[in-house]
Amino acid sequence: xxxxxxxxxxxxxxxxxxxxxxxxRRVALYLLREPHTRLAPLARAMERxxxxxxxxxxCGNLDTSDxxxxxxxxxxxxxxxxxxxxxxxxxxxxxxxxxxxxYQVLGGTLSPLAGVGPEDLNVSALxxxxxxxTVREVILALGATVEGATTMHxxxxxxxxxxxxxxxxxxxGVPMGGALDVLDDGTLAAALGARRPA
Amino acid sequence: xxxxxxxxxxxxxxxxxxxxxxxxRRVALYLLREPHTRLAPLARAMERxxxxxxxxxxCGNLDTSDxxxxxxxxxxxxxxxxxxxxxxxxxxxxxxxxxxxxYQVLGGTLSPLAGVGPEDLNVSALxxxxxxxTVREVILALGATVEGATTMHxxxxxxxxxxxxxxxxxxxGVPMGGALDVLDDGTLAAALGARRPA
Numbered sequence: 001x002x003x004x005x006x007x008x009x010x011x012x013x014x015x016x017x018x019x020x021x022x023x024x025r026r027v028a029l030y031l032l033r034e035p036h037t038r039l040a041p042l043a044r045a046m047e048r049x050x051x052x053x054x055x056x057x058x059c060g061n062l063d064t065s066d067x068x069x070x071x072x073x074x075x076x077x078x079x080x081x082x083x084x085x086x087x088x089x090x091x092x093x094x095x096x097x098x099x100x101x102x103y104q105v106l107g108g109t110l111s112p113l114a115g116v117g118p119e120d121l122n123v124s125a126l127x128x129x130x131x132x133x134t135v136r137e138v139i140l141a142l143g144a145t146v147e148g149a150t151t152m153h154x155x156x157x158x159x160x161x162x163x164x165x166x167x168x169x170x171x172x173g174v175p176m177g178g179a180l181d182v183l184d185d186g187t188l189a190a191a192l193g194a195r196r197p198a
Numbered sequence: 199x200x201x202x203x204x205x206x207x208x209x210x211x212x213x214x215x216x217x218x219x220x221x222x223r224r225v226a227l228y229l230l231r232e233p234h235t236r237l238a239p240l241a242r243a244m245e246r247x248x249x250x251x252x253x254x255x256x257c258g259n260l261d262t263s264d265x266x267x268x269x270x271x272x273x274x275x276x277x278x279x280x281x282x283x284x285x286x287x288x289x290x291x292x293x294x295x296x297x298x299x300x301y302q303v304l305g306g307t308l309s310p311l312a313g314v315g316p317e318d319l320n321v322s323a324l325x326x327x328x329x330x331x332t333v334r335e336v337i338l339a340l341g342a343t344v345e346g347a348t349t350m351h352x353x354x355x356x357x358x359x360x361x362x363x364x365x366x367x368x369x370x371g372v373p374m375g376g377a378l379d380v381l382d383d384g385t386l387a388a389a390l391g392a393r394r395p396a
Contacts, residue, residue, distance in 0.1 A: 002259065002260060002261035002262060002266060002267060003250060003261055003262025003263065003267075004262075005243070005246045005247040005249075005250040005251075005262055006247055006250070006251070006260070006261075006262060008243045008246070008247070009243045009244060009246075009247040012239060012240045012243050013240070015236075016225050016228060016229075017224055017225060017228050018221055018224065018225070023216055025286070025289065026215055026216065026286070027214050027215060027216070028247075029260070029284075029285055029286050029289075030214060030215050031214075031244065031247075031248075032247060032248075032251050032260050033260070033285070035247075035248040035251050036248075038213075039244055039247065039248040039251075040244075040245075040248055041210060042210045042211070042244060043241045043244035043245045043248065045203070045206050045207045045210050046207060046229065046237055046238075046240060046241035046244070047238075047241045048203045048206070048207075049203040049204055049206070049207040049226075049229075049230060049233075049237065050229075050230075050233040050234075050237040050238055050241065051203075052201060052203040052204070053203075053204070053230050053233050061200065062200060062204070062227070062230050062231070063200035063201055063204070064200060064201025064202075064203055064204060065201065068200060069200060069201070086227075087227060087231070088223070088224070088227050091223065091227075182220075
């Protein structure tokens, strides 16, 4: 479709999640029709975000500062750590505004079939925090999937050695097979509020 | 969600056609998780396409050369001009590989309600070609909408002054692979009215 620069743009857009060739062409045309007011600002925003992005060395969140704005917020309760699978889950909980503590982003779930073992999960920062003795409660906010449950049970084994630590899990209410970041705020709030001792 | 650069990226992604806040966040996260292998190449492709993009001064196509690769192709029949509303329509016809002539992209349709008049449509290049006497046939490939029909009738008025010029329009009817019971009444009426000997 008119030049390799345009074809390359369509090819890369087609790799985005939720995109097919048709939507890639549609977005490319939308951008190319107004290169100065649509394409250039988006390209610039991508570059700036790419330069600014940091992975929080404390919790694994994606942010423009390290530690992230949550970990460095003096008003957040460092004694209350919510463990989530992905940054998308963290963002979903933040949008709902239902967690006043901090997070630990695992970056995935245990999956023997996919070759994902404990060493692939980002838990070292959590263990460091636990060794420091500053953590009162760990909330396990993992998806209600086989992998989520496997990961939760493995984490519960790791955490039971810490005396006086409360380990809780988000309430059932998360639909089976559902990922956290597609849930509505009310469901997230209910699940977090009804957490039970693990 | 973590820094104004990230928020700005999500905001601009959310303006893309077919995007909402949720899909914008999903794509932003997908890109930000791998800034070097996902975000940077796409930003670069956008910049390059933005620099390379030209509007063909002959037909109105978007391409990296002016005249576009269709208008400058000696094998395309310059005597056969297909009039379309948008570059997206042109691309669709090119993908189908069903037109061996050249194009004229109007850049829209007549719409008195939206304040779009004849002076807003890109027809001057078509009229120049017609004055030069090189055009044998004009195919009107406009959408089967009220605006498309209005534009088609206006164009037919403009074109009837050219003696010996054939003006045709794309057929309306049942789309290939389409079942009759899912079609709207207008399409069924058009298909029945334009029936031909089997």
